[in-house]
Amino acid sequence: MDTCNKISKFMQKSGHECRVMGVPKTIDNDLYGTDHCPGYASAAKYVATSTMEIYHDARVYDTPMVCVLEVMGRNAGWLTASTALAAYKGAGPDLIYLPEIEFDMDKFIVNCKKIFEKSGKLIVAVSEGIRDKNGKYISEYGSDLASEKDSFGHAQLGGTAQVLADILKKELKCKTRAIEFSLLQRCAAHLASATDVEEAFTAGQKAVQCAVDGTTDHMVAYERSEKDGKYVCNYVLVNLDKVANTEKAVPREWINKEGTGLTQDYINYALPLIEGESKPPMENGLPRFAKLKKVLAKK
Numbered sequence: 040m041d042t043c044n045k046i047s048k049f050m051q052k053s054g055h056e057c058r059v060m061g062v063p064k065t066i067d068n069d070l071y072g073t074d075h076c077p078g079y080a081s082a083a084k085y086v087a088t089s090t091m092e093i094y095h096d097a098r099v100y101d102t103p104m105v106c107v108l109e110v111m112g113r114n115a116g117w118l119t120a121s122t123a124l125a126a127y128k129g130a131g132p133d134l135i136y137l138p139e140i141e142f143d144m145d146k147f148i149v150n151c152k153k154i155f156e157k158s159g160k161l162i163v164a165v166s167e168g169i170r171d172k173n174g175k176y177i178s179e180y181g182s183d184l185a186s187e188k189d190s191f192g193h194a195q196l197g198g199t200a201q202v203l204a205d206i207l208k209k210e211l212k213c214k215t216r217a218i219e220f221s222l223l224q225r226c227a228a229h230l231a232s233a234t235d236v237e238e239a240f241t242a243g244q245k246a247v248q249c250a251v252d253g254t255t256d257h258m259v260a261y262e263r264s265e266k267d268g269k270y271v272c273n274y275v276l277v278n279l280d281k282v283a284n285t286e287k288a289v290p291r292e293w294i295n296k297e298g299t300g301l302t303q304d305y306i307n308y309a310l311p312l313i314e315g316e317s318k319p320p321m322e323n324g325l326p327r328f329a330k331l332k333k334v335l336a337k338k
Contacts, residue, residue, distance in 0.1 A: 040070065040258055044279035047256040060246040061258035061279055064239070066225050068117035071285035072277035073260035077242055078225070080235035080312035083121035085227040086110055086220060087313070090125035090132065093218065094162060103159040103213040105151075109200030110220055113168035114138055115288050118224065122164040123301035124309055132164040132300075139288050140298035142169040142177055147203070148210050150299060155211050167199050177202055229326060233315025238272050245274045258282050270311035 040061045047059035063070050066082035090108060097104045110119040116137025125131030133154045136142060155161045169177050178199040200217035208215040238261065246259045254276065262273040293305040319326040 040279055041283040043258070044256070044283040047279060051256075058250040058253070058255035059279075060250045060254065061282065062243050062246045063258060063260065066118060067112060067115055069115035069287050070282060071287050072258065072282045074263040074272075075261055075312060077235065077239035079117060080238075080309075081227070081231040081317075082118060082224050083124070083309060084232045084235075084313040085230045086118055086121045086224050087124035087131075088230060089220065089223075090122045090162075090164065091128060091130040094125065094130040097162060097216075098160060103155070103211075105155065105161045105204070105207050105211060105213060105215040106163070106218060107200040107204045107207070107215065108132065108162065108164045108218050108220065109167055109198055110164060111224060112138060112166035114286060116166045116168075117289055119164055119166040120289055120293075120301050120305055121309060123305060124313070126300070127306050132162045134161075134163045134299045135301060136163070136165045136169050136299065137289055137294060138166045138168040138170065139291065140294060141172050144171065144177075144206075148206070150297075151207055152210065155213075159213075161207075161211075163203065165199055165203065169199060228319050231317040231319075232313045233317040234272075234312055236317040242274060249276065256280075 040063070043059050043061040046057075050057040050059065063073055063076045064078050065076045066078045068076045068079035070076050093106060093108065097106050108122065110122065112118050116139055119135060119137055122132050122135055126135075134147075134150055136147070151161055151163065165177075167178065171177065176199070180202045181198070198217070198219060200219055204215040204217035242259045242261070249257065249259070256279050257276040258279055260275050260277045262275045264271045264273055289305070293302050293308070294300070295302055319328075321327060
């Protein structure tokens with residue numbers, strides 16, 4: 040949106056007639072001025088579903104098991120928050136940590152021990168960008184672990200999930216798994232939300248219509264409302280000046296007092312967004328992706 044804003048301002052200053060409309064898209068869901076962003080709902084649906092599947096897999100065996108799930112989100116924890124949807128269905132993380140809340144390693148270990156000692160099972164979901172009180176990313180703790188060697192003499196390195204899994208392995212003395220959703224959470228079109236796909240298409244359509252009608256320097260945003268008790272998405276325009284470089288975090292009141300989970304307010308916010316299934320066209324049992332033919336434009 041910052042790029043859209045700069046291009047729009049440059050064109051106006053230069054005297055060129057060029058209409059610039061911003062269409063939001065980010066699974067991070069951190070854009071200002073819109074209730075949610077195209078892409079977020081589908082990614083949240085995938086994260087929640089995968090978390091539920093991991094939950095059941097981790098409970099197949101009677102042996103003690105700890106899983107640390109790492110979800111995208113450096114400064115905003117919207118995607119990690121979606122693991123709470125799995126918890127809402129009874130198959131989610133015991134603890135959820137977002138970058139909006141300062142991470143305390145000592146409290147983390149105490150919380151994990153308390154849960155693990157009761158059931159011998161533990162699932163923790165963390166945002167990749169969680170930081171301690173000094174602003175140090177927990178993933179950076181991996182460099183501290185590098186000085187320690189495993190039984191094969193290898194240095195211990197890893198991302199946020201791996202760092203925490205290594206720490207919990209020492210503290211709880213059990214098998215631990217670090218699971219990074221990585222790129223899968225943003226490219227799993229086979230589990231897209233029908234609501235998300237329809238809204239994304241409409242947002243792009245609205246942007247073109249506005250540009251044709253003479254509007255410029257604005258972003259098409261989502262506005263939430265209800266009709267007959269059901270979720271409705273309205274499309275409104277927001278000035279690009281207000282959107283550019285402004286980050287939207289998960290509201291503090293949607294995170295529980297302890298900073299280890301989400302409240303019902305978040306569940307109510309997210310559930311309507313993940314409704315419906317949008318399946319890609321299939322061919323021989325596999326998705327058929329569009330293959331665009333490059334055609335040279337003739338003057």
